[in-house]
Amino acid sequence: MEIFYSSEASGSTVFLGQEESAHCVKVLRHRTGDEITVVDGLGTMMRCRLIDDSPKGASAEVLEKVPNWGGHPYSLTMAVCPTKNNDRFEWFVEKATEVGVDEIVPVIGERSERRVFKTERSRKIALSAMKQSLKARLPIVAEPVAVKDFISSPVAERSRSAEHSSPVAERSRSAADIKLICYCFEGETLRRSIEDVLSEAAEGANITIMIGPEGDFSPEEARLAVENGYIPVHLGPSRLRTETAAVTAATAVYLHYIK
Numbered sequence: 523m524e525i526f527y528s529s530e531a532s533g534s535t536v537f538l539g540q541e542e543s544a545h546c547v548k549v550l551r552h553r554t555g556d557e558i559t560v561v562d563g564l565g566t567m568m569r570c571r572l573i574d575d576s577p578k579g580a581s582a583e584v585l586e587k588v589p590n591w592g593g594h595p596y597s598l599t600m601a602v603c604p605t606k607n608n609d610r611f612e613w614f615v616e617k618a619t620e621v622g623v624d625e626i627v628p629v630i631g632e633r634s635e636r637r638v639f640k641t642e643r644s645r646k647i648a649l650s651a652m653k654q655s656l657k658a659r660l661p662i663v664a665e666p667v668a669v670k671d672f673i674s675s676p677v678a679e680r681s682r683s684a685e686h687s688s689p690v691a692e693r694s695r696s697a698a699d700i701k702l703i704c705y706c707f708e709g710e711t712l713r714r715s716i717e718d719v720l721s722e723a724a725e726g727a728n729i730t731i732m733i734g735p736e737g738d739f740s741p742e743e744a745r746l747a748v749e750n751g752y753i754p755v756h757l758g759p760s761r762l763r764t765e766t767a768a769v770t771a772a773t774a775v776y777l778h779y780i781k
Contacts, residue, residue, distance in 0.1 A: 524550060525653035526560045527660075534584045536560050536570060543580040546572075558582060561653070563660035567591035592657035594622040596779050597728045601627040601672055602768045603735035606635040614765040615644045615663065618772045619651035622780075625662040631669040633737035639666045669743050672732075673750050703732045703752040704767055705744045713754040716771060720778040729775055733768045 526546055528536040538546060538560070546552050554575045560568045560582060566589050570582035600623055605611045615626060626648070628639045645663045652660050667675075700723050707713060723729070732739075732747065739747070748754065757770050 523656065524559065525656065526558055527563060527649060527653060528560050529563055531562070531584075535573070536562075536568060536582050536584060538580045538582070540578055544577045546580055547575050547577040552580075557585070560584075561591070561658035563649075563652070563658070565590050565593060565659040567658045588658075590658075592655070593659060594776065594779060595725050596622075596723075596775060597726070598623045598772065598775055599625040599627060599728075599730045600733070600768055600772060601629045601669075601730060602733040603631050603634050603669070603764060604628045604636040604639045604666070605764050606736060608636070608639075610763070610765040611639075612644055612647050614768045615647050616651045617769045619648045619657075619661050620655040621769070621772050621776045622657075623661050623772055624659070625664060627664045627672060628666040629669045629672050629732065630666055631735050631743055632740040634735040635737070636735075641665055669732075669739065670746055673743070673747050673752070699728045699730065699751075701730045701732075701747075701750075701752045702755045702771075703739070703744065703747045704755055704757060704771065705734060705739050705747075707744065707754055711744075711748070711754050713756045716755045716757060716774045717778065719753055719755055720775065723778075725779065731768075731771045731775075733764055733771065736764060 526538055526542050528538050528542065530537040546558065552558060552572055552575065554572050556572045558570050558572055560570050562568070566587055568584045569586040570584050572580060572582045574581040600618055602614065618626065626644070630637055641663050648661050648663055700719065702716065702719060732752065757767055762770060
């Protein structure tokens with residue numbers, strides 16, 4: 523199934539950007555009159571008929587709209603420290619998008635080896651993964667923020683804008699947020715399994731999961747997280763790389779809710 527992305531519409535007409543238009547017309551050889559599938563990145567899939575096959579700016583007439591196409595019954599924010607090797611973080615972005623995530627926040631910790639992170643490439647990877655996995659909602663890839671600032675900021679004030687807020691999040695604003703931190707804690711704090719915590723969560727929960735850098739969060743960051751309501755969790759007995767832990771956590775949420 524070929525999926526195209528458009529963030530621009532006027533009435534019953536959607537317009538493809540230059541890159542999407544070139545792929546549609548020059549690579550896949552679609553012509554005026556062909557039916558194509560377009561997603562808007564906000565959760566809606568549109569069955570369309572091509573009315574302009576210009577490779578620099580194609581447009582299509584909307585025939586049918588399907589809301590919350592390929593969606594999931596929860597809202598998930600993954601706050602993950604960028605890895606020293608950026609390819610590993612980009613792999614996480616791709617896989618988390620395929621599984622189901624609403625927002626990815628690169629957080630910079632006291633022990634982070636990568637302290638500069640450029641979001642644009644990860645946003646392109648998320649866009650490609652959204653289309654590949656047959657979804658209509660594009661995850662937000664936020665600008666980097668310090669771990670302590672992220673922990674201290676109320677969930678409601680974070681970067682998710684109103685137009686990107688999922689229907690699930692809208693339905694569950696009155697529900698308690700579930701905030702989890704994956705940290706070793708060296709035996710001083712009891713950690714619960716992530717599945718154990720999720721078993722107490724209602725459908726439509728707003729879930730935030732923090733994953734530290736290669737050297738883990740600092741004790742001060744972990745203490746601050748717990749003080750701000752984060753629940754210490756583990757992902758099993760294996761020692762996982764940052765990106766593996768992040769994908770494992772996102773998958774745990776997906777498998778818990780998708781029966």
